[in-house]
Amino acid sequence: MGPTYWWMLFGMALVTYIPRMVPLTFLDGKELPPIVSGVLSNIPYAVLGALIFPAIIFVQEGNILFGIIGVATAFLIAILGGGVMPVVLGTIGVLAIYSFFM
Amino acid sequence: MKNQFIAGLKAGLSIAIGYFPIALTFGLLAKTTGLSLMEATAMSIFVYAGAAQYISLNLISFGVDPVTIVINTFIVNIRHFLMTASLNEKMHRAPKWVKAIYSFGITDESFSVLATGKEEKIPTAYAFGVTIIAYGSWVIFTAAGHVVGANLPEFLQVAMSIALYAMFIGLLVPAMKGNRKVVMLAALAAVIHCIIYIGELLSTGWAILVSTLGSAILIEIIYARRSKNATVMFKEKEES
Numbered sequence: 001m002g003p004t005y006w007w008m009l010f011g012m013a014l015v016t017y018i019p020r021m022v023p024l025t026f027l028d029g030k031e032l033p034p035i036v037s038g039v040l041s042n043i044p045y046a047v048l049g050a051l052i053f054p055a056i057i058f059v060q061e062g063n064i065l066f067g068i069i070g071v072a073t074a075f076l077i078a079i080l081g082g083g084v085m086p087v088v089l090g091t092i093g094v095l096a097i098y099s100f101f102m
Numbered sequence: 103m104k105n106q107f108i109a110g111l112k113a114g115l116s117i118a119i120g121y122f123p124i125a126l127t128f129g130l131l132a133k134t135t136g137l138s139l140m141e142a143t144a145m146s147i148f149v150y151a152g153a154a155q156y157i158s159l160n161l162i163s164f165g166v167d168p169v170t171i172v173i174n175t176f177i178v179n180i181r182h183f184l185m186t187a188s189l190n191e192k193m194h195r196a197p198k199w200v201k202a203i204y205s206f207g208i209t210d211e212s213f214s215v216l217a218t219g220k221e222e223k224i225p226t227a228y229a230f231g232v233t234i235i236a237y238g239s240w241v242i243f244t245a246a247g248h249v250v251g252a253n254l255p256e257f258l259q260v261a262m263s264i265a266l267y268a269m270f271i272g273l274l275v276p277a278m279k280g281n282r283k284v285v286m287l288a289a290l291a292a293v294i295h296c297i298i299y300i301g302e303l304l305s306t307g308w309a310i311l312v313s314t315l316g317s318a319i320l321i322e323i324i325y326a327r328r329s330k331n332a333t334v335m336f337k338e339k340e341e342s
Contacts, residue, residue, distance in 0.1 A: 001141055004168055009141075011172035012158065013148040016179045017206060023187035024205040025198045032191070035322065040188040042287050042318035044217035047181065048274040049288030050295045050313040051210060055306075056267040060260065070264040071271070078275035084116035084215075087272030088265055092123065096261035 070095055103227045110231020113219070117211045117232070118239035120269040121152075123262035125240045128155055129247020130259070135159045139248045146244035150237060151209065152266065154178045157306075177307035184314060185213040189224075192217060196226045207233025214273045283325060291317035 032040070057067035074091045082090065125146065132142035137159075145155055154175045161171045186208055193201070204226070208216075212233050216224055251259075278285045294313035298304050304312060 001137060005137075005141055006144075008168035008171055009145055009148055011168070012145070012154065012175045015172055015176035016149050016151045016154060016182075019176075019179050019182035020186050020208045021202050021205040023183055024190050024193070024201045024208075027187060027190045028198065028201060029195060035326065037191050038322045038326070039315075039318045040184075040191055042283075042322055043184050043188040043314060044214060045274065045277060045284045045287040046291040046317040046321075047185065047210070047310070047314045048214060048270050049291035049317065050310045052267055052270045052274070052288075053292035054296045054299045056264070059263050059267065066260075066264075070267065074264075074268040074271040075275065078272050082272070084269055084272035085119055087275075088116075088120045088268045091264050091268035092261050095264050096258055099257035099260040 066095065066098065069098055103225070106225040106227035107231045110228035110233075111235050112231075113215055113228070114212065114232035114235035116272075117215060117236040117269070120211065120265055121236060121239040122243050123265040124152055125243035126247035126251055126254075127259065127262055128152070128159075129244040129249070130251025130254075131156070131159050132244070133248045133251065135163050137162075137248075139245060142248045143241065143245045146241045149175070150206070150240060151175070151179055152240075153210075153306075174307070177305065180307060181210075181311050181314065182208060182213075184311070185210075185217075189213060189217055192221075193224050193229065194226050200226060204229045204233055207237050209236065211269060211273075212236050214270070218273055218277050283321065287317055287321050290321060 052071075056071055057064055059070065060066040070091055073094045074087050077087045077090045128146070129142055132145070133139075137145075145158070149155060157174060157178060158171050161174065186205060189208065207229075215232055216229060221228075274284075274288055278288065291313045294316050295309055298309040298313060303309070
């Protein structure tokens with residue numbers, strides 16, 4: 001790839017690190033208004049919803065069934081009380097069986 | 103402090119295992135895109151952002167110019183502004199340089215594990231534990247994927263593409279149980295994102311940002327108004 005690649009990598013590293021670092025270091029110890037901190041405490045759950053849908057449905061291009069089976073399996077294992085690991089490995093397992101026979 | 107670090111490593115283990123298939127697949131794709139082992143691994147070491155790395159491979163294979171790739175990376179990662187600002191409210195206080203170090207390890211997954219935990223305040227050592235084990239897994243399995251990924255059976259490679267999302271579901275569902283607000287937050291963000299997606303209104307990075315923020319603000323307003331009404335009703339009852 002050559003030196004251009006390494007410059008690009010440097011740029012990518014920088015623009016990835018800034019959004020991670022700036023709020024944690026520069027907001028430290030600052031009291032935010034209650035409505036702002038209320039919104040911020042909502043972020044973890046909202047972002048999970050936005051990260052999962054709709055991307056999970058289209059994870060295998062042109063095969064929506066794959067995504068739907070994945071969603072159903074993961075939710076089922078999670079609702080039954082499986083932790084993160086059983087959910088991940090169980091869903092991969094079910095989809096591996098599905099992909100093997102398709 | 104040592105105990106907190108170990109507790110963090112344990113909590114981060116689920117991420118490390120979840121990263122195994124995702125990083126492996128990244129390493130494999132990087133190889134097919136034409137990156138050397140060193141180039142692929144260096145991206146995981148220095149950038150360390152799953153979604154952005156996958157997208158960059160896609161763009162590299164289309165011959166997109168490096169500046170555009172960097173701008174794209176930034177847009178995809180803007181959501182971390184929200185996450186770290188949110189996390190800051192929950193973290194123990196620590197010197198700026200210490201926070202600057204562990205902030206490098208904040209990803210969608212480590213953020214979710216830290217932010218959805220039961221603790222009122224998160225100890226710094228715990229955050230280090232969670233982020234270090236996840237980071238280690240990401241880097242090591244990127245390299246492993248580059249070296250051996252192509253030897254994995256095809257059906258397994260396909261199945262592993264679900265890992266990232268299964269993990270998000272595994273983090274979300276326990277928090278949803280018995281908490282209507284969490285259910286509404288996730289559902290509304292998902293609906294907004296789907297609308298943006300179907301209408302092709304925004305690129306993925308912006309879409310995640312807008313749907314997250316939109317849902318978090320709207321639900322907060324609804325709940326703030328509701329609790330205000332509740333107090334008003336309570337007062338009226340007392341007066342009558």
